[in-house]
Amino acid sequence: METLDRITTTFENVRNVIKNKSSMERLQSLKKDMHTLGMELVALGKENHDQYVRSLAMDAYLSLLSAKTMPCSLVEKKNILQVAFDKLKPYAIREECLFILLKVQNLLCYYLIQLDQFTQALNILKSMEELYDKIGKSQTDKFLDAEDLFTTEPIANIKRVNPEKIDKVITNNVQMQAFLYNKLNCPEKYVLYNHTALRRQLEMKEGTPQDWALKTARLGNYFTYLNQMGNARHHLCAAYHVLRTCHDNCKLMPEEFVLQKADFEIHFLELSHHWVKYGLTLFKLSKKKILNKYFSEPSCRTDLWKTVEMADDNHDTKIQEENLKDLGAEKSKGDGTPEKLFSFPSLDLIEMESKVPLGLVCTAEDARKLFAFTHKWLMRAKHYYDFEHHSAQYISCSLQLAELYEHLAFFERNIDNQYSIQKRRADVLENLNSLLKTCDNMMSVQIDVIRELSQVQLELMALNLQKLWRQESQTNIFNLDNDADSIINSLDSDSTKTITEKTLNTSCKNVFLRKMEATTSLNEKLYRLSGHLGLKTPSQLSFGTGILKN
Numbered sequence: 001m002e003t004l005d006r007i008t009t010t011f012e013n014v015r016n017v018i019k020n021k022s023s024m025e026r027l028q029s030l031k032k033d034m035h036t037l038g039m040e041l042v043a044l045g046k047e048n049h050d051q052y053v054r055s056l057a058m059d060a061y062l063s064l065l066s067a068k069t070m071p072c073s074l075v076e077k078k079n080i081l082q083v084a085f086d087k088l089k090p091y092a093i094r095e096e097c098l099f100i101l102l103k104v105q106n107l108l109c110y111y112l113i114q115l116d117q118f119t120q121a122l123n124i125l126k127s128m129e130e131l132y133d134k135i136g137k138s139q140t141d142k143f144l145d146a147e148d149l150f151t152t153e154p155i156a157n158i159k160r161v162n163p164e165k166i167d168k169v170i171t172n173n174v175q176m177q178a179f180l181y182n183k184l185n186c187p188e189k190y191v192l193y194n195h196t197a198l199r200r201q202l203e204m205k206e207g208t209p210q211d212w213a214l215k216t217a218r219l220g221n222y223f224t225y226l227n228q229m230g231n232a233r234h235h236l237c238a239a240y241h242v243l244r245t246c247h248d249n250c251k252l253m254p255e256e257f258v259l260q261k262a263d264f265e266i267h268f269l270e271l272s273h274h275w276v277k278y279g280l281t282l283f284k285l286s287k288k289k290i291l292n293k294y295f296s297e298p299s300c301r302t303d304l305w306k307t308v309e310m311a312d313d314n315h316d317t318k319i320q321e322e323n324l325k326d327l328g329a330e331k332s333k334g335d336g337t338p339e340k341l342f343s344f345p346s347l348d349l350i351e352m353e354s355k356v357p358l359g360l361v362c363t364a365e366d367a368r369k370l371f372a373f374t375h376k377w378l379m380r381a382k383h384y385y386d387f388e389h390h391s392a393q394y395i396s397c398s399l400q401l402a403e404l405y406e407h408l409a410f411f412e413r414n415i416d417n418q419y420s421i422q423k424r425r426a427d428v429l430e431n432l433n434s435l436l437k438t439c440d441n442m443m444s445v446q447i448d449v450i451r452e453l454s455q456v457q458l459e460l461m462a463l464n465l466q467k468l469w470r471q472e473s474q475t476n477i478f479n480l481d482n483d484a485d486s487i488i489n490s491l492d493s494d495s496t497k498t499i500t501e502k503t504l505n506t507s508c509k510n511v512f513l514r515k516m517e518a519t520t521s522l523n524e525k526l527y528r529l530s531g532h533l534g535l536k537t538p539s540q541l542s543f544g545t546g547i548l549k550n
Contacts (some may be wrong), residue, residue, distance in 0.1 A: 005152055007040045011037060034070075041055045053091050053094055063080050068107075074114055074115055085105055085124075096149060099161050105173070106176070118180050121176075122184070178194040178197060191228075216235050217240075220274060229282060233278070241347060241352060269381055275373075276381065368408070371404060371407070385397060391439070402428045416467075418463055
């Protein structure tokens, strides 16, 4: 008891010195008192075997205090905590040691990350995972805070630590583990541990709803990058649900809402960008599947004007959609019931998710639905920016809008509708180009916009040629079924007239020639423009980009 009395008194001195930061003798006093405490704790463990584990926990807390307050290098701090961690690890589940072990381990891994020793930090965090399971199976209200051990009271009379404190440290460790997996380029492990940390924070209501929503939205954006669209949709819906709920609750308190209104606008703006990327990525995946199918069937290439059949292979589409629906990934709970791996069970998102397109786009109707959804979010973002104050963001939104029109045109089967959509795409680019002309430092961006404008004009020309081809075909330039004999006879005759002269009536021929002349004139202008940009010939561009969209 006398040793505990001396330890308690010395610890109070240490605590007072730390609080009195303006003291000139703070450093010397701290070194002296901590050295004394260390000697007393060693003596306590040797003299009383029943107090040995308690002395280890108290010594670990002293090491934690030294690393935080004493002026020493990161390597020295890491070494101090490493020694304390190794001593405590065999007694991790003891009521005196668990909480201080978690805190020591957390700070130790932080220092290892600062020293770029990622693998060593990750190994320590992985070794703690088994301990988390043991904590969950035991009574979480029986553990002690090592700081409260510096007293003469027996352990039975010392207050227990709040279980939420233990959960917070574990959650912080899980976040740190996700960070390390990201550093080590392990995306599967990164998203798993990042989601686990977010789910724990949601259940514990740790932090602010705005911060949680932003972190969840960014994870959803990362799922989009991984082409895991089901998980992306779930996380983006969760972020929007929490952010919208917080926004609506905050509006009930006008004074608070005035202070946070600007922050909410920024948060919804970032979420809008993530939704736009979601929609564009879903378009790209759908387009890639159709083009792969198109080029994998050589027979489809014989007719360059033939529209690709997009919905005739339901089997392949279902397989692809099953691959995208990553929300089906499941794990088993301890009671054997299935649980979706990347979900937030405490949030009811079924109705919200049902309104967000997820499957691959196979028809023009699917494309219109996805376009309407993505266009809504893109306009929210675009209206926030103006060219004068946010030029980079305004340009990005304009280019995304042009890309969105391009995807919609790809899935549209009606030529007139395609032409209208491409015209809107051209209008967006022309408006952007007119703004870029007023800037002296936007030459490279302007060149890219002009290049895309030339491609749009070539696609419009290709659409005009398609309409011309079909229109002239309907007027029966010559009928192969009914007039085959007369055409063959004309080839054998001594007449000097050509087949076209024999089969085309005069008015139809004149209309056809006028249209071809206008098309040729446009082609020449585009060829000169594309020559300055280092592109291929207009015919190559037309058959390389425009034809695939029909």
